[in-house]
Amino acid sequence: MTIYFYSDREEPYGCFSNFSRHGFMLDGLWWATSEHYFQAQKFVTTDRAWAEKIQNAKAPKDAANMGRDRSHPLRQDWEQVKDDVMRLGVLQKFKTHTDIQEILLGTGNQHLVENAPNDYYWGCGQDGSGKNMLGIILVEVREILRSHT
Ligand SMILES: Nc1nc(O)c(N)c(N[C@@H]2O[C@H](COP(=O)(O)O)[C@@H](O)[C@H]2O)n1
Numbered sequence: 536m537t538i539y540f541y542s543d544r545e546e547p548y549g550c551f552s553n554f555s556r557h558g559f560m561l562d563g564l565w566w567a568t569s570e571h572y573f574q575a576q577k578f579v580t581t582d583r584a585w586a587e588k589i590q591n592a593k594a595p596k597d598a599a600n601m602g603r604d605r606s607h608p609l610r611q612d613w614e615q616v617k618d619d620v621m622r623l624g625v626l627q628k629f630k631t632h633t634d635i636q637e638i639l640l641g642t643g644n645q646h647l648v649e650n651a652p653n654d655y656y657w658g659c660g661q662d663g664s665g666k667n668m669l670g671i672i673l674v675e676v677r678e679i680l681r682s683h684t
Pocket residue numbers: 541553554570573599602603649651653654657658669
């Protein structure tokens with residue numbers, strides 16, 4: 536079976552979205568959502584002030600828009616590190632919040648798919664051919680959490 540998720544407002548799996556309001560501490564800083572964390576990491580080595588603005592963005596959608604703004608220099612190794620950055624943020628989110636950790640562990644061995652129509656990397660895209668890296672990372676995080684509980 537496959538579980539599809541996308542909107543952070545859709546129960547019970549909206550918590551799988553990076554836009555869900557589940558904050559956490561990482562690298563000594565507070566992140567309001569995993570989207571804030573992920574987007575800010577694009578600039579930590581190239582434009583710290585911009586990364587800090589992203590960290591303090593009002594909403595995850597604002598953080599996403601700011602992170603996609605190419606008038607600020609993207610760190611050169613971004614393509615190499617982005618999956619690890621995503622995994623770190625998502626893992627920390629689910630370690631921090633036991634209620635959503637239970638929801639993730641409760642999915643057993645089901646496939647998890649971000650049903651994002653415009654995203655063929657993190658999601659499955661409009662036609663389902665996308666890489667679904669966020670879903671794959673959630674499954675990896677589920678494995679890590681399972682091995683520690
Ligand atoms: N809600 C939502 N809208 C979109 O347009 C999306 N592309 C996604 N996917 C999420 O986007 C984040 C990464 O985007 P970039 O690599 O910065 O383009 C990540 O949180 C995906 O899950 N979601």
